[in-house]
Amino acid sequence: MYSPVRMASRMLLMALGVLSVAPSSAAQLVRIGAAHFPPYTIRPETGADSGLLAQLIVALNQLQSDYQFVQVPTSIPRRFGDFKQGRIDVAIFENPQWGWKDVPHTAVDMGLEDAEVFVSQQLPEREQSYFSNLQDKRLALFNGYHYAFADFNSDTRYLASHYNVTLTYSHDSNLLMVLRGRADIALVTRSFLSDYVLRNEQVAPHLLVSERVDQVYHHYALIRPQAPISGEAFGRMLQGLRDNGQMLKIFQPYKIALVAVPQG
Known part of the structure; x- marks a missing residue:
């Protein structure tokens, strides 16, 4: 038997269901370049989720829901072009001295030293x-x-x-x-x-x-000017992973030192 109250309840539950998934579906995609650089990134072109970058991406995605981080395979020589052409938003475990002088970017100190x-x-x-x-x-x-x-x-x-x-x-x-x-x-x-x-x-x-x-190696993340995430926001997330112990858990076993990040 048709019941307006029952129908309204169903519609309300459906609406609540849509709202409950809205934050994850609205997450902005951030593409991190993955160039073979063991143990940080290991043969990303094979599709293997191995290396420290894969662990870092999992930790970043678990920390928040505004952004969805994914790794996009690139290579050591190709990463500059991929960055400039917008195929990747973030070049990671980098240093501005390594050929980035003429490439516009925002450098985020990761507080990591190898x-x-x-x-x-x-x-x-x-x-x-x-x-x-x-x-x-x-x-x-x-x-x-x-x-x-x-x-x-x-x-x-x-x-x-x-x-x-x-x-x-x-x-x-x-x-x-x-x-x-x-x-x-x-x-x-x-x-x-x-x-x-x-x-x-x-x-x-x-x-x-x-x-x-x-x-x-004092590691930086380099953010593309048109990237969906700002350098300031990415830096806050890295600090969040320091605060919850994930940075230490990921990098200490490989004798990669966590060092102080200059404020401002």
């Missing part, structure tokens, strides 16, 4: 002084990375003309070259080396790690 270290094969006669001079060494480097010892110039022709280099797209391969005597020194991030030794415990005694640091 370091690039030199690694060679452990030999009886080899000491820390081995890392003092790079000119006479065979270097295994990651193609596209900006190294301090080379004045942050990642151009392959420049590197080849000034150093004896082999360029690859794999830190694992570079360390294997060192272990097999095909390269004298590889440069890797401290975070990657920590993860590599955990995965390959048997190689630790065969590696000599430099006390010399090539550069300290």
